[in-house]
Amino acid sequence: MALSHKVTEADVWAALAEIPDPEIPVISLIDLGVVKDVEVEEGIVRIDFTPTFMGCPALDAMQRAMEAKIAELGAEADVRVLLDDSWSTDKITPEGREKLRAAGFAPPAPRPAGKLELVQLRSNGFRCPYCGSTETRLDNLFGPTPCRSIRYCTACRQPFEQFKTI
């Protein structure tokens, strides 16, 4: 592909927004908030990537997908994995949250100011993504992947996947 112009940071952000999350393809890596920073210098695109859950098997796939996408732009990617504490579920964008809800995953509750307590998760402040009721209860803190818990909606009698707040 002939390049009409040099790759810019805006090109990179736009390209990364096209990469679906490997496990929940309704949202992109940008929606997920895992790209902390992008810098373009002499044809090298440096991406600061903040992993979500540390044992998530999708992390390697995300990294490879970003490298492939940058190669499509005709540049070389240098993905730096930041094992610091900069990602939390509060980094998921409002668009990302809406896409999750529409796909039947209850988006994560905002992080509380203090410590996350069991009593909060046992409360019925969590909304069913199917019928919108808050008459839901915690079924299991753990679910099919590290990022999700299981709740049950007593209004529409449907179990659903609730994103953990971390």
Added chain:
Amino acid sequence: MSERTDLLLSIADDELVLGWRNSEWTGIAPFLEEDVAFSSIAQNEIGHARALYELAAAELGTTADELAFDRSPAEYRCAPLVQLRKLEWARTIARHWLYETADEIRLAALRASDDPEIAGIAAKMDREEAYHRMHAEMWVERLLSSDEGRARLNEAVDELWPYALGVLDDGLRPELRSRVERRLGRALPDVEPVSRDVHEAELAELLEEMTMVRRSAPAGARW
């Protein structure tokens, strides 16, 4: 080996070996929710181990996989608490609760570290560990609510107490004692902690099983 690397390997080995132990419940836990919970906790712990091994590997000029799989049993630094193979539910829950309580105390200390890499990784781990602690607490609550449950939890804690103390350094042990005693509503005996220098026979068996595939493909397996 620097003190920093020794610390990283101790925690990484704890998380890897406990992750493996937790995964032994996959498919055979008493009910489906626990099957899912222990499998998920295992996945988190092994993810933590990997990140910690990567930090240590950068300093030692090796790789996370080599640290995880290619050392001899005597070189592992994990606390004997995680080495024990306790395929009995009350003891599994007691171990889980004691480890997660000790780990919370350790992570709080590490988060205050001057070393930004260690402080950052500890804070990141702690976000996930909060769920392990809540899970353990739900079980403690459940067991303490009946006479039989209380008796079985207490019996298991008594047996594991010297091992639990061995997870932490001297300075952090009083905090563990005070939390566990407060939750159980009774005093625990003064005992000698089981040190990280102890290698239970069960660790060698675990490593034999865990590294089987890797050893079967010396040129490096790809999948």
